[in-house]
Amino acid sequence: MSPFPYRLVATDLDGTLLRADESVSDRTRDALAAVTAAGAAHIVVTGRAVPWTRHILDDLGYQGIAVCGQGAQVYHAGEHRLLTSLTLDRQLAGLALSKIEAEVGPLALAASRDGLDGEVLMGPGYRAQEGPLPYVPYEDPAELWSAPLTKLYVQHPTLTDDELTRIARETVGGLVDVVMAGPGIVEILPLGLSKATGLSLAARRLGVKAAETIAFGDMPNDIPMFGWAAHGVAMGNAHEELRAVADEVTASNEEDGIALVLERLLAS
Numbered sequence: 001m002s003p004f005p006y007r008l009v010a011t012d013l014d015g016t017l018l019r020a021d022e023s024v025s026d027r028t029r030d031a032l033a034a035v036t037a038a039g040a041a042h043i044v045v046t047g048r049a050v051p052w053t054r055h056i057l058d059d060l061g062y063q064g065i066a067v068c069g070q071g072a073q074v075y076h077a078g079e080h081r082l083l084t085s086l087t088l089d090r091q092l093a094g095l096a097l098s099k100i101e102a103e104v105g106p107l108a109l110a111a112s113r114d115g116l117d118g119e120v121l122m123g124p125g126y127r128a129q130e131g132p133l134p135y136v137p138y139e140d141p142a143e144l145w146s147a148p149l150t151k152l153y154v155q156h157p158t159l160t161d162d163e164l165t166r167i168a169r170e171t172v173g174g175l176v177d178v179v180m181a182g183p184g185i186v187e188i189l190p191l192g193l194s195k196a197t198g199l200s201l202a203a204r205r206l207g208v209k210a211a212e213t214i215a216f217g218d219m220p221n222d223i224p225m226f227g228w229a230a231h232g233v234a235m236g237n238a239h240e241e242l243r244a245v246a247d248e249v250t251a252s253n254e255e256d257g258i259a260l261v262l263e264r265l266l267a268s
Helices: 026-037 050-060 090-104 161-172 195-206 220-228 240-245 257-267
Strands: 008-011 041-044 065-068 073-076 081-085 108-113 120-122 149-155 176-182 185-190 213-217 231-234
Touching: 008 195, 026 041, 026 257, 041 050, 041 065, 041 195, 050 065, 050 073, 065 195, 073 195, 090 149, 090 161, 090 176, 090 185, 149 161, 161 176, 161 185, 176 220, 195 213, 195 220, 213 220, 213 257, 220 231, 220 240, 231 240, 231 257
Parallel strands: 008 041, 008 213, 213 231
Antiparallel strands: 065 073, 073 081, 108 120, 108 149, 149 185, 176 185
């Protein structure tokens, strides 16, 4: 019998497992190793598509299943292959974009292409996040729709992320899903897709139930995952919408918030 009260530990990456420099602290690595030694599994559940996640998993020595692309991709890190992949209906996405722009004016766009090596395309005016993640600029709008996509990213020149997310949901909520995944990151997804749907698929493969899962996150896109898991832990730096539905709030990602909770559970 494992002394750890959960069989599955689900962690978001950015703002949760990762620090600002995209590293994982030694303390957090040690806590996760202790949890797995106690019989639980660790699963990464991230909004990043596989090409933006793979190098982090490799650095961690992660060999198991990961949920990527807001649940669109279930990826076997040890075998470097996709187990499942869900794409965005491009006709619906185009209709959704036109409806949102009719409400708020022109948007800056980016998109994540499907596949193990799917490129992230960024259009004119889109503000790229600082860091090493690769992307391909485009000028011709037709290029955006020329290959299967997992999701679209949208930005507005004056609206806040919260305002853009709210208006987009109110405008196109029956066509697609809209989530805020981080600062400057508002995404359009296939209707019904969430981290919870991807995590439930992965958990089924692992033979683990929702009641046996603890989840860690920091942004509103983690809300469905918290709703699915038995226990949701928001980071100290978490968005207020996630904190409102969390079972507990720990320290920030820079202060080993995950490790603090895991160490406490192991000790008890």
